[in-house]
Amino acid sequence: MKCDICNCTDTYIKEHTHEYIIKGKKIEFISKRRFCKNCNNLVYDSKLDNIASKKAIDIYNKKYGISKDSIIELRKKYNLSQDLFSKIIGCAKKTLVSYENGNSIPNDNYLIILRSLINKPEVIYTLIESNKDKFTDIEYNKIKDRLDYDTILFNDEKFTPSKYNGYTKLNMDKVYNMILCFAESKVLKTKLLKEMFYADFINYKNTGASITGLEYAKLNYGPVPNNYEEIIFKCSLKDLINYDVEFKNDFESHFIEKKAKLNKKIFSEEEYNSICKVKKFFQNYNSSDIVKYSHKEKAFTDTKYFNNISYDYAFDIDI
Ligand SMILES: [Zn+2]
Secondary structure, eight states, X not given: OOOTTTOOOOEEEEEEEEEEEETTEEEEEEEEEEEETTTOOEEOOHHHHHHHHHHHHHHHHHXXXXXXXXXXXXXHHTTOOHHHHHHHHTSOHHHHHHHHTTSSOOOHHHHHHHHHHHHOTTHHHHHXXXXXXXXXXXXXXXXXXXXXXXXXXXXGGGOOOOTTTTTOOOOHHHHHHHHHHHTSSOEEHHHHHHHHHHHHHHHHHHHSSOSSOOOEEEETTEEEETTHHHHHHHHXXXXXXXXXXXXXXXXXXXXXXXXXXXXXXXXXXXXHHHHHHHHHHTTTOOHHHHHHHHHTSHHHHTSOTTSBOOGGGGGGOOO
């Protein structure tokens, strides 16, 4: 190795204190570098230089970004290859590989995506849908096979009985079958989501427990199950329903219709009766009727927007 300044080939290695500025942040650390014996300037040494720059990136990522280990851990949690995962988050495979190897710092866009996946793993379903045209059918099916929604989203250990889940542990099979009940014939998604709310709350009123264990939140157009987008998406991945979006006069209508057979036996008699009662009560309501109806509930008026709705309000519901 040769010094670029004085051409001397006599060099030595010593510990050197680095000060890098990465994206406006000062990174300071010590690593081994090569120096010229004659003029004491830094001499280029690809091996040592690489180690130093990797160290800098690692320190930055851990302190201000996302460590390479968290990225790998996240991808493994989804059980996805680098190929598929990079497509879902919208970057090139080699970009993801370089993040995972600690050779580069995720740019701000990917940082936001990766962070939101770490905080809310179910966001992956929204990403898959919005990048759907990037996948071939084979890839899409592979993703479908690999992702296990229930373990991503609902961790059994997390269950604590509360007034927000109706003191019932979430049962996804009941969720799916409840959807099959309400979507026996083609139904608008908005109506279906309200009917789920009513069925769980009415059952709570009658028995002191919700049917599914779902939590419901107050959104603009009424009470809806938390994570409802992911739930509906999962139903179509599992081939339980047909999910169609129709466009008419600049207006989108989301229709759901059951495709699979209902497993009635999963419900207790009381639970099934609650579902039937709700179905019968709202049979002639269209989407906006039921939205209007639900807006009058105390469960809706007394809850703040985007907050979870307490099952205590079930006792004010009268259908
Ligand atoms: Zn020199």
